[in-house]
Amino acid sequence: xxxxxxxxxxxxxxxxxxxxxxxxxxxxxxxxxxxxxxxxxxxxxxxxxxxxxxxxxxxxxxxxxxxxxxxxxxxxxxxxxxxxxxxxxxxxxxxxxxxxxxxxxxxxxxxxxxxxxxxxxxxxxxxxxxxxxxxxxxxxxxxxxxxxxxxxxxxxxxxxxxxxxxxxxxxxxxxxxxxxxxxxxxxxxxxxxxxxxxxxxxxxxxxxxxxxxxxxxxxxxxxxxxxxxxxxxxxxxxxxxxxxxxxxxxxxxxxxxxxxxxxxxxxxxxxxxxxxxxxxxxxxxxxxxxxxxxxxxxxxxxxxxxxxxxxxxxxxxxxxxxxxxxxxxxxxxxxxxxxxxxxxxxxxxxxxxxxxxxxxxxxxxxxxxxxxxxxxxxx
Amino acid sequence: xxxxxxxxxxxxxxxxxxxxxxxxxxxxxxxxxxxxxxxxxxxxxxxxxxxxxxxxxxxxxxxxxxxxxxxxxxxxxxxxxxxxxxxxxxxxxxxxxxxxxxxxxxxxxxxxxxxxxxxxxxxxxxxxxxxxxxxxxxxxxxxxxxxxxxxxxxxxxxxxxxxxxxxxxxxxxxxxxxxxxxxxxxxxxxxxxxxxxxxxxxxxxxxxxxxxxxxxxxxxxxxxxxxxxxxxxxxxxxxxxxxxxxxxxxxxxxxxxxxxxxxxxxxxxxxxxxxxxxxxxxxxxxxxxxxxxxxxxxxxxxxxxxxxxxxxxxxxxxxxxxxxxxxxxxxxxxxxxxxxxxxxxxxxxxxxxxxxxxxxxxxxxxxxxxxxxxxxxxx
Numbered sequence: 001x002x003x004x005x006x007x008x009x010x011x012x013x014x015x016x017x018x019x020x021x022x023x024x025x026x027x028x029x030x031x032x033x034x035x036x037x038x039x040x041x042x043x044x045x046x047x048x049x050x051x052x053x054x055x056x057x058x059x060x061x062x063x064x065x066x067x068x069x070x071x072x073x074x075x076x077x078x079x080x081x082x083x084x085x086x087x088x089x090x091x092x093x094x095x096x097x098x099x100x101x102x103x104x105x106x107x108x109x110x111x112x113x114x115x116x117x118x119x120x121x122x123x124x125x126x127x128x129x130x131x132x133x134x135x136x137x138x139x140x141x142x143x144x145x146x147x148x149x150x151x152x153x154x155x156x157x158x159x160x161x162x163x164x165x166x167x168x169x170x171x172x173x174x175x176x177x178x179x180x181x182x183x184x185x186x187x188x189x190x191x192x193x194x195x196x197x198x199x200x201x202x203x204x205x206x207x208x209x210x211x212x213x214x215x216x217x218x219x220x221x222x223x224x225x226x227x228x229x230x231x232x233x234x235x236x237x238x239x240x241x242x243x244x245x246x247x248x249x250x251x252x253x254x255x256x257x258x259x260x261x262x263x264x265x266x267x268x269x270x271x272x273x274x275x276x277x278x279x280x281x282x283x284x285x286x287x288x289x290x291x292x293x294x295x296x297x298x299x300x301x302x303x304x305x306x307x308x309x310x311x312x313x314x315x316x317x318x319x320x321x322x323x324x325x326x327x328x329x330x331x332x333x334x335x336x337x338x339x340x341x342x343x344x345x346x347x348x349x350x351x352x353x354x355x356x357x358x359x360x361x362x363x364x365x366x367x368x369x370x371x372x373x374x375x376x377x378x379x
Numbered sequence: 380x381x382x383x384x385x386x387x388x389x390x391x392x393x394x395x396x397x398x399x400x401x402x403x404x405x406x407x408x409x410x411x412x413x414x415x416x417x418x419x420x421x422x423x424x425x426x427x428x429x430x431x432x433x434x435x436x437x438x439x440x441x442x443x444x445x446x447x448x449x450x451x452x453x454x455x456x457x458x459x460x461x462x463x464x465x466x467x468x469x470x471x472x473x474x475x476x477x478x479x480x481x482x483x484x485x486x487x488x489x490x491x492x493x494x495x496x497x498x499x500x501x502x503x504x505x506x507x508x509x510x511x512x513x514x515x516x517x518x519x520x521x522x523x524x525x526x527x528x529x530x531x532x533x534x535x536x537x538x539x540x541x542x543x544x545x546x547x548x549x550x551x552x553x554x555x556x557x558x559x560x561x562x563x564x565x566x567x568x569x570x571x572x573x574x575x576x577x578x579x580x581x582x583x584x585x586x587x588x589x590x591x592x593x594x595x596x597x598x599x600x601x602x603x604x605x606x607x608x609x610x611x612x613x614x615x616x617x618x619x620x621x622x623x624x625x626x627x628x629x630x631x632x633x634x635x636x637x638x639x640x641x642x643x644x645x646x647x648x649x650x651x652x653x654x655x656x657x658x659x660x661x662x663x664x665x666x667x668x669x670x671x672x673x674x675x676x677x678x679x680x681x682x683x684x685x686x687x688x689x690x691x692x693x694x695x696x697x698x699x700x701x702x703x704x705x706x707x708x709x710x711x712x713x714x715x716x717x718x719x720x721x722x723x724x725x726x727x728x729x730x731x732x733x734x735x736x737x738x739x740x741x742x743x744x745x746x747x748x749x750x751x752x753x754x755x756x757x758x
Contacts, residue, residue, distance in 0.1 A: 043703055043710040071677065071702045079680050079698050087694050298450065301458050315466050319458050323450045324422055330709065331422040 007143070007187040007214055009246050013356045017238065017265040020355035023059075023215075023246055025091045025143035026185025027083060030058040032246060033262045033355075035348045036093060036270040037341055041066045042086045045275045046334045047341065049088050055310070055338065056345030059091035059143075061270040064136055065100030069119050069126070073139035081141030093270070094142035096133040096175075096191075099151050099219070099251075110150055112167070130174035134188075142186070146217065147175035149191040154225045161195035168193045169207050176211050187214035189248060195220055196229055198236050205240035216241045217248040218266075222257070231260055238265040255284060255347055256371075259364045262351055274344050278337030281325040285313070285343065288371035292336065297322040310342035386522070386566040386593055388625050392735045396617065396644040399734035402438075402594075402625055404470045404522035405564025406462060409437040411625060412641045412730050414723045415472060415649040420445045421465045424654045425713045426720065428467050434689070434717065435724030438470035438522075440649040443515055444479030448498050448505070452518035460520030472649070473521035475512040475554075475570075478530050478598070478630075489529055491546070509553035513567075521565070525596065526554035528570040533604045540574035547572045548586050555590050566593035568627060574599055575608055577615045584619035594647075595620045596627040601636070610639055617644040634663060634726055635750075638743045641730055653723050657716030660704040664692070664722065667750035671715065676701040689721035 009032075011021040023030040037044055037052055040063045044052055052060060062082060067073060076085050083089055098115065101108055105117035105126075114129030130148045137145035149168040152161060172190045179188040190208035194200030208216060218237055221230045234249065241247055248268035249261050258269055274284065281293040285305050290297075300318040308314055312335040324332030347367070354363035388411075390400040402409040416423055416431055419442045423431055431439060441461060446452060455464050462468055477494065480487055484496035484505075493508030509527045516524035528547040531540060551569045558567040569587035573579030587595060597616055600609045613628065620626055627647035628640050637648055653663065660672040664684050669676075679697040687693055691714040703711030726746070733742035 041702075041706045041708055042699070043706075043708040046709045046713070048710070048713065066706075070706060071698070075678060075698070078678065079696060085696070085699055085702075087699070299454060299457065317458060317464070319450070319454070320421070320464055320466070323420075323464075327420045327422075327445075327449060329420055329422040330425045330712070331427070333709070334425070334427065334713070 007185050009215070009244065011244070013358070015355040015358050015360045016263065018262050018351075018355045018360050019265060019267055020352045021267070023091075025187070027089060027091045027143050028058065030091050031348075031352060032267040033258075033348055033351050034058060034268050035258065035344045036061045036268065037274060037344075038063070038270055038272045039086065039088075040272070041070070042082070044337070044341075046279060046330065046337045047275060049086065051338050052088070052341060053090070055341035056349060057090075057341065059093060060088060061093045061095065062086075062140070062142070063097070063100055064094045064133065064140065065097035065104065067094075067140060068097060068136050069121050073136040077139040077141070083141060091143045092140075093144040094137045094140055094146065095250075096146040096148040097128055097136070098133070098148045101128060102151050102153075110167070112170070114148065114171075115150075130171040131178040134175050134178040138183075138186075144187045144189060144215065145179065146189050147172045147191055147213075149193055149219055151193065151220045151223070152195060153223050154195055154220070154229075156195055158195075158197060161193075161197055162200055165193040165195070165200050165204050169204060172208055172211060172213075176213070189213055189215040189217050189246075191217045191219040191250070192237050192241075193220050196225060196233065198233075201233055201237050202240055205237045209240065209242050213245070215246040215248060215268075217250050219250045221249065222251045222253050227257065227260070230257070231264065234261055234264045234266065241265075255344070256368070258347065259351070259367065262355075263360060263364065274340035275337040278340045279333040281332065281336065283313075283321075283336050283343075284340045285375075286370050287373070287375045290318075290375055292318065292321045292332070293325050294322075304339060308339075308342065309346060310339055312336075312338045313342065386564050388594070388623065390623070392737070394734040394737050394739045395642065397641050397730075397734045397739050398644060398646055399731050400646070402470075404566070406468060406470045406522050407437065409470050410727075410731060411646040412637075412727055412734075413437060413647050414637065414727045415440040415647065416653060416720055416723075417442070417649055417651045418465065418467075419651070420449070421461070423716070423720075425658060425709065425716045426654060428465065430717050431467070431720060432469070434720035435728060436469075436720065438472060439467060440472045440474065441465075441519070441521065442476070442479055443473045443512065443519065444476035444483065446473075446519060447476060447515050448500050452515040456518040456520070462520060470522045471519075472523040473516045473519055473525065474629075475525040475527040476507055476515070477512070477527050480507060481530050481532075489546070491549070493527065493550075494529075509550040510557040513554050513557040517562075517565075523566045523568060523594065524558065526551045526567065526569050526592075528572055528598055530572065530599045530602070531574060532602050533574055533599070533608075535574055537574075537576060540572075540576055541579055544572040544574070544579050544583050548583060551587055551590060551592075555592070568592055568594040568596050568625075570596045570598040570629070571616050571620075572599050575604060575612065577612075580612055580616050581619055584616045588619065588621050592624070594625040594627060596629050597645075598629045600628065601630045601632050606636065606639070609636070610643060613640055613643045613645065620644075634723070635747070637726065638730070638746065641734075642739060642743065653719035654716045657719045658712040660711065660715065662692075662700075662715050662722075663719045664754075665749050666752070666754045669697075669754055671697065671700045671711070672704050673701075683718060687718075687721065688725060689718050691715075691717045692721065
């Protein structure tokens with residue numbers, strides 16, 4: 001770890017609203033636009049850490065909610081912090097735990113002080129306040145910490161959306177105060193809330209910008225709403241975020257979501273899709289998604305993509321991958337998860353190069369046309 | 380694939396009854412004594428093929444029973460054979476399918492012609508004759524094929540043991556005839572049966588030796604009997620096997636079983652223990668087996684073995700491995716399976732070196748003493 005590196009963000013190129021740059025952290029550089037694979041419990045499902053790196057990931061996301069419950073933030077701190085614990089010496093972003101509390105925990109009670117919930121593991125009652133969320137993330141030692149917020153599923157009652165947004169703003173202030181003058185290289189991001197209500201989103205973005213966070217996330221999207229609602233919200237919010245800070249769209253998304261959001265000024269993404277879909281037999285490829293469970297692959301000797309940078313996409317036939325999925329062999333999930341991680345990182349690399357060259361629109365058009373042409377028919 | 384390599388076996392050193400040498404096949408060299416990891420359905424559970432190779436495996440075992448039912452031997456042949464299908468260009472041994480028929484299939488009926496059973500996958504009625512077992516293994520293209528035999532669980536009725544042994548001998552002859560003059564580099568092994576009855580084991584070994592197989596396996600052991608019964612049987616059988624051919628103990632075993640069997644003249648082993656135990660949280664180490672699920676590892680920052688050749692044994696703390704097992708993360712099973720594959724292959728390498736140096740007794744003693752001393756206590 002290089003303690004001399006401080007958190008920072010530099011923009012190298014822009015192409016319309018799209019931006020290409022890099023984030024510096026104490027654990028290294030993050031090229032943006034960046035996709036962060038998700039290691040929920042301190043591991044990506046079915047993937048070795050060196051494969052995550054070989055795929056091209058500069059940064060990964062870990063879930064504070066899961067890690068605080070098991071093995072515990074204090075334990076990870078005693079073991080030298082999360083980077084050492086999981087043996088990933090590169091940048092790590094942790095969420096605040098708020099999102100998983102809302103989606104996984106039972107008996108949650110949200111009030112001004114924070115959220116009280118029962119652990120989904122053992123039913124223990126746990127309290128999570130803004131100050132506590134910051135302390136836990138400090139114990140984990142993540143490079144980028146997130147404020148505690150309240151995230152609602154959409155559609156939601158408008159009054160509820162407003163209440164949750166304002167509560168999240170007050171929690172943002174408390175998180176900022178608790179974070180204080182951060183240790184060298186660590187950063188804290190605020191999270192824009194406000195559901196699908198434009199005026200609330202703008203108010204949230206402006207208020208957070210006034211608090212001078214190190215970066216700004218858009219939360220509460222990709223929670224069930226149509227893509228056009230998500231994109232319209234991004235278009236409303238981004239102009240109100242400080243341009244000199246990274247913009248992070250939480251929990252997104254499909255390759256198409258990423259192309260569309262980058263074009264609207266988003267710099268960072270995280271999503272479980274590469275590994276989750278890989279486990280279920282779905283490969284992301286230049287030819288669009290390919291479902292390896294489909295019987296049409298049973299006799300197909302072709303690799304997924306002979307020109308891929310990913311060994312797993314080149315070295316195994318579709319017939320073998322189909323067999324592994326049908327036989328429920330772990331190796332099928334493992335290979336397809338790696339294929340998908342490479343695909344996502346190669347997509348990000350293509351996006352960065354396209355922005356630098358000023359041709360993101362053409363690049364995105366070509367990518368989408370190739371998806372639309374679909375898989376090449378078997379011989 | 381080097382078609383000029385023919386199957387062969389050379390002995391380089393002996394140390395009392397122990398032997399060190401190498402098998403040549405069309406797909407490369409197998410150093411003996413050899414441990415063959417098991418890729419039941421054409422994959423090791425939780426392990427990438429390059430990890431199997433990096434661990435030091437020269438040869439793997441694949442199960443004919445599973446592959447004939449799914450994806451089917453004809454399909455694998457159409458796809459270029461098993462080596463290409465699984466992308467393992469090195470030697471492969473296939474069993475005959477008989478053992479799994481006995482242990483997995485329903486409604487099996489054994490008669491002179493062969494065995495009829497219902498697939499455990501879809502209930503389809505399948506017939507497996509000696510000739511059919513040879514044909515299927517030829518379609519798979521394995522380097523070493525096994526005769527069809529009837530394997531009983533022990534203890535078994537003595538008359539049943541004798542009947543099954545004699546039937547297996549008649550099937551051995553039919554397999555030999557069906558195998559004919561094998562394609563260059565392919566080999567067929569006979570299987571000694573006879574349960575725990577010495578005179579039947581000797582009769583079986585002598586009769587098979589008279590048929591001039593390329594190698595000789597001892598089957599029907601490690602099926603529930605005590606270790607001393609297994610070792611006594613090996614001691615009875617080995618002197619009756621041709622010394623100039625490899626001796627293979629099927630389905631064995633623990634590291635201790637392997638040390639004991641090598642000392643009695645066994646050259647080849649296969650077992651699912653490295654991956655099965657790894658999936659269940661058990662690591663084989665120089666300090667004996669370590670159960671990572673045990674709570675005593677929760678705060679242990681030490682790696683499994685800082686001096687191991689295996690990255691997974693060096694790069695992750697016991698605390699992290701414990702966490703992965705408790706959290707049911709695939710990565711825990713993956714890392715411990717690799718640790719165990721390295722351990723087994725390093726044990727075989729140590730055994731080979733010890734035989735060459737003429738000090739297998741001392742080597743085995745040192746290994747067992749280190750196991751007995753156990754794990755080093757946490758600081």
